[in-house]
Amino acid sequence: MIQFQNEAVIVYQSALFQTTSTVIQTKEMIILVDPNWLPNEIETIQNYVLSLKGEREIYLLFTHGDFDHIIGYQAFPGAKTIGSLGLHNHPKKDEKLKLIRDFDNENYVIRNYPIVFPELDIVIQEDGQQFHLGETTLTFYLAPGHTADGLMTVVEPLGILIAGDYLSDFELPFIYDSAKAYGDTLDKSSLILEKHNIQLLIPGHGIATWDQNEMKRRVDLAADYLKRLRQSVIANDEAALEALNQEHAFPSSFTEGCHKENVTIMKREYL
Template sequence: MFKWKRGPVTLFQSALYMTNSLVVETLDCVLVTDPCWLPHEVEEIRHYVEDILNGRRLLLLFTHSDFDHIIGYGAFRDAEVIASRAFADKSAGEREEILEQIRVFDDSYYLRRAYGLAYPDVDHALEQEGQTLIFGDMLLTGYAAPGHTNDGLFTIVEELGLFIAGDYLSDVEFPYIYDSSLAYEATLGKLDQLMSRHPVTLLVPGHGEAADSREEVERRKQESLNYIHSMRRAVASGSQDGVDTLIAGCEFPRNMSKFHRSNQELIAKELAGDAGS
């Protein structure tokens, strides 16, 4: 699962959906993000962290509450958890629904985990836009990132120029919109200001390859916006061909088509004025 190490930043990528987990080191802290997917993959991350921790403070950051991103929480119950306020405020029913998705996944493949399943208990909730949390020499600045889900979080590791983007700005996925296309668009609209405020040198999305230039981040942003705008136009005009051509040539069409169809249905509801139904 180990993919690369660039100084204090180590990236682990799951065999499933090219899902990324990070381990970030400073003198005082070790930060783990979204440990996932398969039991042996989570264990690999855990063993790596145990080998390097050396008495430092252990932090665990969740970019959002999709079940694949919280699935490894139980292996890091000794960590201090960081997430958005919306993530922390999930109701008991919402939490149980997410945990049931993990159980269904594990049952489907006869997977056994060496740790119990639980929804993360948040120790440090990012409450305000641009709020900075300080953990010794590690400074984390967070920005709400709704659209994919309603509890997404953009996080900047200040001293490293690292932008942890969650399920946005992927080079392998078009926007997967579970919450709101308008919110998704607004989240992407924050990027110019965010990038001007912070000296970002490396962006890591939830799925796919990292980006190490502003030009690449801008390209991904424009591709995502173009997808959303084109989907709205095609749905509004009733052009199924227009909808279908939006993912012509995508790398994994047999799987991605269902997410594309879900986007179409959500945007159709938004245009009809009943997105909440």
């Protein structure tokens, strides 16, 4: 479904995990972020992008290499690809592809394009790295923590922040990489909000927002969760840890597994 749309941006939300796919059009280019999940959802995005394209090139931006965010890669042949150096050198490419195949097989899903890990044309190696095309400027920030290969992108002059799997309106941090790095990325996101005139924040899961107070609330929400999780781990407070587990939206075996991983990484880094 479409959760947000204006003359320059359309944000699609999948039926699965409230995962977003974003299409941004400027005078010079079409930017497509993380096309996902189901074939009919990706086909809708395909048709829309092709209807806009004209003489402009398509730039396919990956926020990170989790399988749900790369699943639509080959549905857009010929697009120029952008991602982090961590994505380029991802150590578990075959594992991510297996997750896609397992998902499709378990759900009897048929796709009309091959399942391939993204090959990048533009590799982002450092904070502040920019890509310019006409009046459009993309400014990139490395965003480890959730995963090691995370990437945030500011699209100017539109003032759009593509946050990847951070700053959701409902989803608490899932730490697959590093709790310390996650905290640093939250600090970095605050600096991004201060440095750039962000008019629209788009998370990888959940609802886009143009409200400045809501953007700050999301940073504070994630930071507060990490602080309380760290304190509970250091104190070995099992009751507090279980209470934190219950704070996850849509509680399930999946969120319970993510909570256990969060605790494991916190223990590894702080005990």
